[in-house]
Amino acid sequence: MNTQPRLTRNQDMVFRVLVDAKTPLSAYTILDQVREFGIRAPLQIYRALDKLQGWGMVHRLESLNAFIACARADCQRHEMVAFAICDKCRHVSEFSDAQVKAHLDNWVGDKEFLANQTAIEIRGTCRACAR
Amino acid sequence: MNTQPRLTRNQDMVFRVLVDAKTPLSAYTILDQVREFGIRAPLQIYRALDKLQGWGMVHRLESLNAFIACARADCQRHEMVAFAICDKCRHVSEFSDAQVKAHLDNWVGDKEFLANQTAIEIRGTCRACAR
């Protein structure tokens, strides 16, 4: 988890696209939106995403194969983060629960498992879509 | 979450492969192992996996795009399940933590989010690989 320098051109473009979209985007969708600025290949997107993830500015949603900008103004804190993903409108709520983190930490501690990264993704229907 | 009838030929083959492998397998890896029995197309695997997942006999590991047989002898109970995945040896520990479940239920309850399915996947290094 590196410390974050100034963004490069590609990184900045990718990040802006994700910030503007309120919804998760696949790498190829991002690509489509930056083609007009000269980016042509998927790898250019994936490389930028890797860096942005490393800095905690972007999260990968494993169950969607998609990416979303970090919801928190200050992207420095990296506690355990969880997502509630609406399967109807694709809205994503990001939250972090200290108690959930504590319990999982506890479990892996017991097993002497060295946790690196944790994905918690709840799929379902948000309140707005539930009617 | 259907009730489970007797397995069909394809379902049975796919399930056996997953039970024998102690480690998660991709759909295409499964396919390779059942080609000799006449299965030729990915879709045949995916269809069997869908059913097996519906019956709780197989879990999908979202962060690996892979599948694993349920670790519990009795595959009927479907509480919230979590996985600790070793990135070195690919060993997967399946566990379920009532307290984690309670906290997440709590959170989604507050938000009036209708949870359907929850993935909790901890990536890291297991004890055996940590030396």
Add this chain to the structure above:
DNA sequence: ATTCTTAATGTTATAGCATTACAGTTTTTT
């Protein structure tokens, strides 16, 4: 038993997601 209905199968083609390999450029450090 024959019909009706539903579920599962087989096959081809295609869509969507991600990485390897290699060459070149820019930026930072010394």
Add this chain to the structure above:
DNA sequence: AAAAAACTGTAATGCTATAACATTAAGAAT
């Protein structure tokens, strides 16, 4: 200025998943 490190560009390829359509098998009802 030279060396090292980070980033970029491009093409090719590999892995994951589904759409569409035709067929077959299995179970239920009369």
